[in-house]
Amino acid sequence: MSKLFEPFKIGSMEIRNRFMRSATTSYWSDENGIVRPEIIRLYEGLSKGGVGLIVKGHTYVMDSGKAHVGMAGISGDHQVPKLRELTDVVHEHGGKIVTQLNHAGYKSIVDRAGPSEYQEGDWKGRALTVDEIHGIVDAFGEAAERTMDAEFDGVMIHGAHGYLVSQFLSRLANRRTDEYGGSLENRMRLLTEVYDEIRGRVGASFPVLIKMNCDDFSPNGFTVEDSIKVASAMAKRGMDLIEISGGGMGQVGELRRTRAKSDDPALSEANFAGHAEKIHEAINPTPMGLVNGIRTRRCMEALLEKGVTEMISMSRPFIREPDLVRNLEAGQLEATCISCDACSGRGVFSKMMLMCHQE
């Protein structure tokens, strides 16, 4: 049997195979951040389709950290009952589900506040005070407790894509001169405080995961050398899985296309496999998930066989084919998603329920 369909354990969580649905917002929650029935049906489809571990799309931990219209929230108890319905349908079909906790920082649509004053295109942010940072750390902890109330199997910190945690990690956005800025140790203080707060509230055996960048792909951003240090520090602290992604802040396309790739041609479609190989070595034995560009069964199997990652993570392929895992198991050779990004384009994002827009 292919390793892809072998079960795997992340901390105390048993997963039926090596497939992970990377966090993907359905951008269709109501104005109070409560998930709508269409979203619950989407998650039911993913679990029926065989995905082992589903990461729910990002959820805001406090109202001021909301990234876009239609984003789900976990900032108050009123959002919990519908989230519990969502986890119930996933469990009914044998899947496991964690939610992704996020604060958008200067990308918030409510209060554009991040580590320092910052401007990138349309995004202009003010600097958070130390008291506000402490309040955000608390909010992550409270949200993590709500994930237990909603019967998620674990929780993921969104540390990637230029949102608040990744803003603090990046020299590009973080120019603070206090204990939250400057050295890498200081820039990762927000992340370690968030992790410690969550761990203190959920206990030692509840899985805590992170999605983080291997690289910002920007001239003065977070580099793979930074990423190796942060990932290994978080692994030592007790993080149960590290999912590797990249980009989202000041990124330059050319850097992104070239510098994170593996030299191994069998891994060429996995855009961050080269960086992931280095990070994996540093975090061993903490398991890894790898996302971005993975489409063929051949590459998925090579990633597992070569020990680059333990979990194969995908987002867009599952938008088009919620039953992709079953299809691969039945012999399909690759995902049919063509990565055209029509499902996240301006005309549809936050305006209708997430779906594939290709025939």
Ligand SMILES: Cc1cc2nc3c(=O)[nH]c(=O)nc-3n(C[C@H](O)[C@H](O)[C@H](O)COP(=O)(O)O)c2cc1C
């Ligand atoms: C519609 C859409 C929504 C997304 N929402 C999130 C999200 O909530 N959190 C997150 O970390 N990444 C999000 N992403 C990024 C994906 O998780 C993933 O990292 C990216 O699409 C690359 O993986 P892929 O090539 O398998 O699609 C989203 C991507 C898309 C297309």
Ligand code: SF4
């Ligand atoms: S719209 Fe394009 S990127 Fe999105 S799921 Fe469909 S084929 Fe994939």
